Amino acid sequence: MPVSSFKTPEKYKYQNGFSSYHESEAVEGALPIGANSPQKAPYGLYNEKLSGTAFTAPRHENLQTWLYRILPAAAHAPFESKEANTYKTNPGDLKLHQIPNQLRWDPFDLDEKVDWIHGLHLVAGAGDPTMKQGIGIFNYAAGKSMDSKEAFYSADGDFLIVPQHGSLDIRTELGYLLVRPNEICVIPRGIRYNVSLPEGPVRGYILELYQGHFALPELGPIGSNCLANARDFQAPVASFDEDHGGSGNYTLISKFNGHLFAAAQNHTPFDVVAWHGTYYPYKYDLGRFNTVGSISYDHPDPSIFTVLTAQSDHAGTAIADFVIFPPRWLVAEDTFRPPWYHRNTMSEFMGLIHGDYDAKTGGGFRPAGASLHNVMSAHGPDSGTHLKASTAELKPMKVGEGSMAFMFESCLMVGVTEWGLKQCQKVQPDYNAESWEPLKVHFKRPETLQNKDKNGTGEQRPDLGKWVGES
Numbered sequence: 001m002p003v004s005s006f007k008t009p010e011k012y013k014y015q016n017g018f019s020s021y022h023e024s025e026a027v028e029g030a031l032p033i034g035a036n037s038p039q040k041a042p043y044g045l046y047n048e049k050l051s052g053t054a055f056t057a058p059r060h061e062n063l064q065t066w067l068y069r070i071l072p073a074a075a076h077a078p079f080e081s082k083e084a085n086t087y088k089t090n091p092g093d094l095k096l097h098q099i100p101n102q103l104r105w106d107p108f109d110l111d112e113k114v115d116w117i118h119g120l121h122l123v124a125g126a127g128d129p130t131m132k133q134g135i136g137i138f139n140y141a142a143g144k145s146m147d148s149k150e151a152f153y154s155a156d157g158d159f160l161i162v163p164q165h166g167s168l169d170i171r172t173e174l175g176y177l178l179v180r181p182n183e184i185c186v187i188p189r190g191i192r193y194n195v196s197l198p199e200g201p202v203r204g205y206i207l208e209l210y211q212g213h214f215a216l217p218e219l220g221p222i223g224s225n226c227l228a229n230a231r232d233f234q235a236p237v238a239s240f241d242e243d244h245g246g247s248g249n250y251t252l253i254s255k256f257n258g259h260l261f262a263a264a265q266n267h268t269p270f271d272v273v274a275w276h277g278t279y280y281p282y283k284y285d286l287g288r289f290n291t292v293g294s295i296s297y298d299h300p301d302p303s304i305f306t307v308l309t310a311q312s313d314h315a316g317t318a319i320a321d322f323v324i325f326p327p328r329w330l331v332a333e334d335t336f337r338p339p340w341y342h343r344n345t346m347s348e349f350m351g352l353i354h355g356d357y358d359a360k361t362g363g364g365f366r367p368a369g370a371s372l373h374n375v376m377s378a379h380g381p382d383s384g385t386h387l388k389a390s391t392a393e394l395k396p397m398k399v400g401e402g403s404m405a406f407m408f409e410s411c412l413m414v415g416v417t418e419w420g421l422k423q424c425q426k427v428q429p430d431y432n433a434e435s436w437e438p439l440k441v442h443f444k445r446p447e448t449l450q451n452k453d454k455n456g457t458g459e460q461r462p463d464l465g466k467w468v469g470e471s
C-alpha cells in the first residue's frame with residue numbers, strides 16, 4: 001500500500017512531477033512575470049539564482065531555480081570550522097579499507113543523543129567531493145531534532161535519503177517534505193534545510209552523489225510507463241518565516257569537503273517567498289513503484305527495479321543506481337527464481353527497510369542492516385534459499401509481502417571506512433560461513449545417472465522442447 005495515501009498534515013502540500021518545471025508562491029504575486037531578475041522584485045524581495053549544473057550545461061541536463069527571498073543567502077557572517085577533529089566524512093580524505101570480502105552488517109543502532117547532522121556515519125565511499133567524483137554511503141541514526149534556528153546544507157553532493165525507521169520532517173528553503181519509511185527523498189547539493197523528528201528517533205541510509213544528479217532510468221522497450229512514474233514524485237511548495245529582525249542567533253552549517261563549517265546570521269534562512277525552476281528537493285513513495293518482471297522464464301537483471309539512476313559519462317553505466325525489491329509476483333517457469341550466483345563489475349550495497357529479502361532467507365540480513373558485495377565479489381542466495389528454490393513447486397507466488405529491500409549499485413569500487421568496518425561493531429564475522437560455505441555438491445557424471453535425469457528432479461529435463469513446440 002503506498003504510504004502517502006494516508007492523510008498528511010496541512011503544511012505538507014506538494015506539486016507533482018519528476019524533472020518538471022515547477023513554480024510556487026506563498027504570497028500571491030511574489031513571482032515576477034516575464035522576467036527572472038527584474039530591477040525590483042515584487043514586494044521588495046531579492047532575486048537569487050541557485051544553479052545545480054554549470055550555466056552552460058545542455059538544456060536537457062540544465063538544472064536551476066530562481067528564488068525570491070527576504071534576504072539573500074549571502075547575508076551571513078564568515079564560516080568557521082566546526083568539530084574539525086571529529087567530523088570527517090570525505091572518503092577521499094579517509095583511510096578506506098578496499099577489501100574483496102563480502103560484508104554484512106547487523107542492524108545499525110539507534111542513537112537518541114544526536115541530531116541529523118551528527119547522526120551521519122560514512123560507512124563506505126569512493127572518490128572525492130573536491131573533484132566532484134564518486135559517492136558516499138551513510139547510515140544515519142538520530143534522536144533529536146535539529147535546533148529550529150539551524151539550517152544545514154551539503155556542498156559535496158545530492159543526498160538520496162532512505163528512511164528505515166521514523167519520520168523526517170524536512171523544512172527546506174523551498175518548502176516542507178515529510179518523509180517516512182518506504183518513502184525516499186532527494187535533497188540536491190546546496191539546498192538548505194532543517195530536520196526535525198516528529199515521532200522520535202530515526203534511522204536510515206543515505207547515498208551522497210558527488211557528481212551529476214539522479215534521473216529516471218530509460219525505459220527502452222518497456223515503453224512510456226512503468227517503474228517509477230514521473231507524476232508520483234513530489235516537490236514542496238513555497239513556505240517562509242519572517243524573522244529578519246536581528247535576533248542574531250541563526251546558524252548556517254555547511255558540510256564542505258566532508259567537514260563542518262558554521263556561520264552566524266541574524267535572520268531566518270527560511271525566507272523564500274516564491275520560487276520557480278528545475279532544481280528542487282523531492283520525495284517519492286516506493287509503494288507506487290510499478291514493478292515489471294519475467295512472465296515466461298529466467299531471472300532478469302535487477303536493473304528492471306531501478307527507481308533512480310545517476311549515469312557516468314558512459315551511457316548505461318551508473319555512478320549510482322537506486323534499485324528496490326518490492327513485493328511482487330514470481331511466475332517464471334522452469335526457472336531458478338532467486339538471483340543467480342554472480343560476480344558483478346559493479347559494487348552492490350544493499351539495505352533493508354522492512355520485512356525479509358527473498359534472496360536471503362537465513363535471517364542474517366535484517367531491517368536496518370546492510371550488505372556490501374564489492375566489485376567482482378561473488379555472491380548469491382544462501383544455501384537454504386538455494387535448496388528451497390531449486391526444489392520448490394513453481395506455482396505463481398507472491399514474494400516480499402510487507403518487505404522492501406534496496407540496493408545502491410555503483411560502477412565504482414567502494415572502500416569501507418574505519419567506522420563501517422570496526423567502530424560500528426556490526427560486521428558479521430560469519431557471513432560466508434552462514435551463507436555459501438554450506439553449499440553442497442550436487443554434480444553427478446552422466447554415466448552415473450539413470451533415465452538421463454540431468455537435473456536431479458526425477459524427471460527428464462525437457463531441455464528447450466517445450467519452448468519450440470516439440471510434439
Ligand SMILES: O=C(O)Cc1cc(O)ccc1O
Pocket residue numbers: 300301302338339340348359379380407
Ligand atoms: O545480489 C543481490 O541480491 C541483488 C541482485 C538481485 C537480483 O535479482 C539480481 C542481481 C542482483 O545483484
Ligand SMILES: [Fe+2]
Pocket residue numbers: 339342344348373379
Ligand atoms: Fe548481486
